[in-house]
Each structure stands twice: as structure tokens, then as C-alpha cells.
Amino acid sequence: MIDNRPVYLNLIKIRLPVAGMVSLAHRGTGILLFLALPFAVYLLDLSLESQQAFETVQQILQQPILIVVQFLLLWSLAHHFFAGIRFLLIDAEIGVDKSPARTGAWLVFLAGAMTSFVIVLGIAL
Amino acid sequence: MSLYVLEGLRPWVIQRVSAVYMVLFTAYAVFSFFSAESIAHESWKNWLYSPFNTTVVGIFVIALLFHTWIGMRDVVLDYIHNIMLRIFILAMLLGVLIGSGLWVFRILLLSVVG
Numbered sequence: 001m002i003d004n005r006p007v008y009l010n011l012i013k014i015r016l017p018v019a020g021m022v023s024l025a026h027r028g029t030g031i032l033l034f035l036a037l038p039f040a041v042y043l044l045d046l047s048l049e050s051q052q053a054f055e056t057v058q059q060i061l062q063q064p065i066l067i068v069v070q071f072l073l074l075w076s077l078a079h080h081f082f083a084g085i086r087f088l089l090i091d092a093e094i095g096v097d098k099s100p101a102r103t104g105a106w107l108v109f110l111a112g113a114m115t116s117f118v119i120v121l122g123i124a125l
Numbered sequence: 126m127s128l129y130v131l132e133g134l135r136p137w138v139i140q141r142v143s144a145v146y147m148v149l150f151t152a153y154a155v156f157s158f159f160s161a162e163s164i165a166h167e168s169w170k171n172w173l174y175s176p177f178n179t180t181v182v183g184i185f186v187i188a189l190l191f192h193t194w195i196g197m198r199d200v201v202l203d204y205i206h207n208i209m210l211r212i213f214i215l216a217m218l219l220g221v222l223i224g225s226g227l228w229v230f231r232i233l234l235l236s237v238v239g
Binding site: 030033034037041045047050051054055081084085088 | 141144145148151165166167169170173193196197200221222224225228229232235
């Protein structure tokens with residue numbers, strides 16, 4: 001089948017509503033978390049191997065570049081977590097209407113950012 | 126059997142059941158972290174290798190692998206339209222997930238073996 005419908009998809013000109021942003025970020029963060037999975041398993045293995053290996057893991061995680069990566073993954077996990085709960089609530093027909101759906105979407109972004117911020121603060125102090 | 130094994134309502138249900146389990150597990154993991162007396166190799170190992178924790182972590186890993194497979198599969202099906210490339214990426218995906226899963230189960234079962 002040849003589809004000749006005109007397509008105009010200038011991604012820069014598409015303005016997503018906040019609920020769409022949550023959904024897109026849920027997808028993006030899910031991909032990031034998948035990519036991190038093998039490395040997480042490697043670190044899990046290393047952390048259990050011996051006292052020395054456990055300390056190696058601590059040293060690896062303190063690398064400046066990896067701290068940035070960890071923060072990104074921490075936010076990804078938090079956002080994916082809260083956005084997922086929002087989707088579960090919507091499945092249970094809670095927050096389906098436009099106004100609560102928008103509020104929920106803002107809350108997801110806020111909760112994701114706050115959680116990762118608080119955890120970073122907790123580690124730093 | 127379909128090419129992607131899971132069809133219809135089933136992946137939708139698996140995605141949600143695994144999500145709920147992982148939310149509950151996260152709450153338990155956070156609780157365990159804050160009630161731990163120390164963050165050290167010995168206490169970490171003792172925590173993970175207690176029979177209860179090995180079990181709930183094992184179930185968590187199964188939930189995580191199914192959740193990741195369905196989620197990533199949906200992403201691939203949405204954006205990769207070339208059928209050969211699609212099959213190739215899905216095969217790679219399955220390889221990474223099964224490999225990671227076996228690796229974690231090796232780690233979890235080491236406590237039982239020795």
C-alpha cells in the first residue's frame with residue numbers, strides 16, 4: 001500500500017502538552033534505565049565479591065563523570081517511577097479528566113525532580 | 126505463535142502487575158536501606174543473602190526483566206519499521222535481558238551453593 005498522505009512532522013514545532021511530556025519522558029527514561037541495566041548487574045556482582053571489591057565499587061561510583069551519569073539515572077528512575085504510578089492511577093480511572101490529568105502530570109515532574117534532589121542532598125550531607 | 130510471543134491484553138497486564146510489584150519492592154528496599162545499621166560489604170551481603178531477601182529480589186528481577194522486555198519491545202515496534210533490523214534489535218534486546226537475568230540469578234544462588 002502506497003501512502004500518499006501529506007506528512008508534516010517538524011519535531012521542533014510540535015508543542016506537547018505537559019501530559020505528553022510526562023509520557024515522552026517516561027519512554028526516554030525507560031530506555032536509559034534499560035541501557036544502565038548490564039552495568040548495574042556488573043556493579044552488584046562486584047559489590048558482593050569481597051570487601052576490597054566493595055570498596056572498588058564505591059571508588060568507581062565516585063568518579064566525577066559517573067556522578068553526572070548517576071544523577072541522570074537517579075532522576076530517570078524517579079521520573080519513571082512516578083509517571084508509572086500516574087499511569088496506573090489513570091488505568092484505575094483516577095485523574096482521567098483533563099484538569100486532574102494536567103495537575104498529575106505537573107506533580108510527576110515535581111516529584112521526580114524533588115526525589116532525586118533530596119537523595120543527592122542526603123548523600124552530599 | 127506470534128513473532129513477538131506476547132499478544133493482545135497479556136503484555137498490558139504483565140506490564141502493570143510487574144509495575145505494582147516493583148513499586149512495593151522499592152518501598153521495602155528504601156525501608157531496608159534506612160533501617161540498616163551500616164553501609165558495608167558484610168551487612169550488604171547478609172541482607173541480600175537472607176532467604177527472604179534473596180526471594181523478593183529474585184521475584185523483582187523477574188518482574189524487571191518482563192517489564193523491560195515489554196517496554197523496549199514496544200519502543201522498537203513503534204520506531205523500527207524495517208523488518209530485518211527489527212528482528213535483529215529484538216534479538217539483541219532479548220540477549221541482553223536473558224544474559225543480565227542469568228547473571229543476577231548466578232549471583233543470588235551463589236549464597237545457596239557456597
